[in-house]
Amino acid sequence: MQYLTGSIEIITKINELTSAKILWVDTEIADWYTEKPRLSIIQVLTKANDAASQSVYIFDVLDKHDLISYFINQIMINPQIEKVCHNASFDLKYLGSIDAQNITCTLKKARRISKEVLQVSNLQLKTLATELCNFSDVDKEEQGSDWGRRPLTQKQLKYAAMDTVYLAAVHQRLLAFSKANVLTPVIEVAPSSTQPVEKPKSLTPNKLRLAFECPRLLYLNHHFGGSTLFLQTEDVIDISQFHNLVDELINLLLNKPDFIELFRPSASELVVEQIAHNIQQLYYNRIFYAYLQKATSKDSKLAQPLLKVWEGLKKLIISFAELLIINRNYCDAENVISETFIVEDRKLEHYFNLPDNSQLRVLGRYDYLVFNFDLNRLCLIEFKAYQPVDLSAQLAQVAVYSYMLSQNKKAPVDSVVYCILPFKEYYYSWEQLEHIAHELIPRKLEQMQQWLTWRAPLPNPPPATIQPHLCQICPQQQKCQSYFGGSS
DNA sequence: ATTTGTCGTTAGAGCGTGTA
DNA sequence: TACACGCTCTAACGACAAAT
Numbered sequence: 001m002q003y004l005t006g007s008i009e010i011i012t013k014i015n016e017l018t019s020a021k022i023l024w025v026d027t028e029i030a031d032w033y034t035e036k037p038r039l040s041i042i043q044v045l046t047k048a049n050d051a052a053s054q055s056v057y058i059f060d061v062l063d064k065h066d067l068i069s070y071f072i073n074q075i076m077i078n079p080q081i082e083k084v085c086h087n088a089s090f091d092l093k094y095l096g097s098i099d100a101q102n103i104t105c106t107l108k109k110a111r112r113i114s115k116e117v118l119q120v121s122n123l124q125l126k127t128l129a130t131e132l133c134n135f136s137d138v139d140k141e142e143q144g145s146d147w148g149r150r151p152l153t154q155k156q157l158k159y160a161a162m163d164t165v166y167l168a169a170v171h172q173r174l175l176a177f178s179k180a181n182v183l184t185p186v187i188e189v190a191p192s193s194t195q196p197v198e199k200p201k202s203l204t205p206n207k208l209r210l211a212f213e214c215p216r217l218l219y220l221n222h223h224f225g226g227s228t229l230f231l232q233t234e235d236v237i238d239i240s241q242f243h244n245l246v247d248e249l250i251n252l253l254l255n256k257p258d259f260i261e262l263f264r265p266s267a268s269e270l271v272v273e274q275i276a277h278n279i280q281q282l283y284y285n286r287i288f289y290a291y292l293q294k295a296t297s298k299d300s301k302l303a304q305p306l307l308k309v310w311e312g313l314k315k316l317i318i319s320f321a322e323l324l325i326i327n328r329n330y331c332d333a334e335n336v337i338s339e340t341f342i343v344e345d346r347k348l349e350h351y352f353n354l355p356d357n358s359q360l361r362v363l364g365r366y367d368y369l370v371f372n373f374d375l376n377r378l379c380l381i382e383f384k385a386y387q388p389v390d391l392s393a394q395l396a397q398v399a400v401y402s403y404m405l406s407q408n409k410k411a412p413v414d415s416v417v418y419c420i421l422p423f424k425e426y427y428y429s430w431e432q433l434e435h436i437a438h439e440l441i442p443r444k445l446e447q448m449q450q451w452l453t454w455r456a457p458l459p460n461p462p463p464a465t466i467q468p469h470l471c472q473i474c475p476q477q478q479k480c481q482s483y484f485g486g487s488s
Numbered sequence: 489a490t491t492t493g494t495c496g497t498t499a500g501a502g503c504g505t506g507t508a
Numbered sequence: 509t510a511c512a513c514g515c516t517c518t519a520a521c522g523a524c525a526a527a528t
Binding site (some may be wrong): 032033034087089090092093107109111202204205206207225226227228229243245347363364365475 | 525
Binding site for chain 1 (some may be wrong): 490495505506507508
């Protein structure tokens with residue numbers, strides 16, 4: 001160890017060090033607890049594996065600002081020299097801060113590897129020296145000692161020198177660790193060729209349904225908003241909470257222990273009407289009655305139409321009861337409900353291959369999923385408050401849902417649509433849905449892209465496909481005629 | 489276009505750890 | 509003591525699907 005105090009010898013040594021490739025650097029600070037901390041000494045190790053601390057140079061730079069600046073300019077800023085520090089951000093406060101180049105922080109390295117992997121109790125330099133590098137007799141006392149006093153004691157100088165020795169040893173060990181844990185190389189993502197024509201980046205099953213019902217309405221809705229539901233005015237009651245009503249029905253089935261007792265007898269002993277009646281009763285008392293009260297208190301005219309909704313829900317419950325009894329053949333009473341109603345993430349995503357060889361993302365969320373043990377098949381449920389205006393559009397919508405889910409599940413998925421006002425059940429088997437999803441949907445999606453990007457007065461406006469008598473109740477009939485003109 | 493509910497991302501507050 | 513950094517947790521924000 002060389003302890004250098006004279007300006008000339010320090011500058012000479014700094015000049016020597018500029019040819020080094022790597023240096024292990026540490027500092028000691030006097031008055032660190034005060035407003036005006038002073039850099040006391042800079043320790044530099046030039047050779048790793050120097051347990052005898054032969055190649056440590058200690059520069060005494062207390063209050064010698066020109067020497068400190070010289071060190072910073074010659075060593076710290078020089079990008080050719082790698083400087084290794086423990087908790088480098090601390091030393092850099094006195095040695096060039098943001099100007100310093102090519103700094104390696106062993107604390108950062110150690111943190112990245114983690115305490116657990118290193119199997120050490122903490123990441124202090126002294127701990128790493130003892131627990132990672134097996135140094136014994138590591139001195140801790142002098143760290144907080146008075147580095148402003150001169151002359152420095154032999155003990156202080158020994159401590160200061162050993163710090164860099166530990167630093168180099170720890171550094172070597174950490175390098176070995178990070179080499180051993182080479183992370184999987186970063187996967188180069190192929191740059192996606194951006195299409196010159198601006199096309200919708202993704203579509204939804206709901207939009208697809210609309211595209212089948214009326215492309216013009218799809219277009220108007222996309223650009224100008226407005227309602228898309230074809231409804232006779234006398235049908236319309238506010239059942240925006242309709243999905244909530246169904247949600248609560250299924251939650252009730254899943255969470256109410258009473259229903260387990262209901263399914264205690266064997267399947268052959270169970271009677272659909274009886275089961276359904278029980279569910280209806282409980283649901284009416286728990287959920288629907290309160291909803292009815294609340295709605296009619298706001299508007300007493302709602303009572304009559306809401307009773308129609310109830311009639312629909314009752315029939316829905318019968319359907320559920322039938323399915324549950326079928327499945328009771330295969331499940332015990334405790335599990336039949338949870339095995340029938342499958343609760344999981346309802347989001348769906350799929351990239352459809354279009355006829356023009358491009359791909360289009362379709363995103364959607366289905367309503368519910370059940371399993372029928374007799375058919376050994378999943379079945380996706382879609383709820384509609386009102387009768388569909390166009391059955392083929394409805395079919396297309398559930399075909400997309402079924403198809404996307406079947407891709408996830410790697411299994412066929414049937415679909416059923418329940419309409420509540422008035423109650424009607426539409427069952428579609430996977431065999432017909434798959435055909436539609438394969439043959440019809442990709443072409444429709446391609447058309448939709450064209451329709452949605454169409455700008456008046458370019459040719460090929462979206463056709464009006466809806467039947468004329470239904471167009472009379474189109475929610476945007478007026479706008480459609482004024483925008484597209486002619487027949488609707 | 490606007491709204492509504494859900495869900496995932498992100499900024500930042502707070503805490504712990506490191507330095508003399 | 510003071511400051512920097514990173515981790516975690518949360519609140520705010522925005523994206524999204526579906527409905528109006």
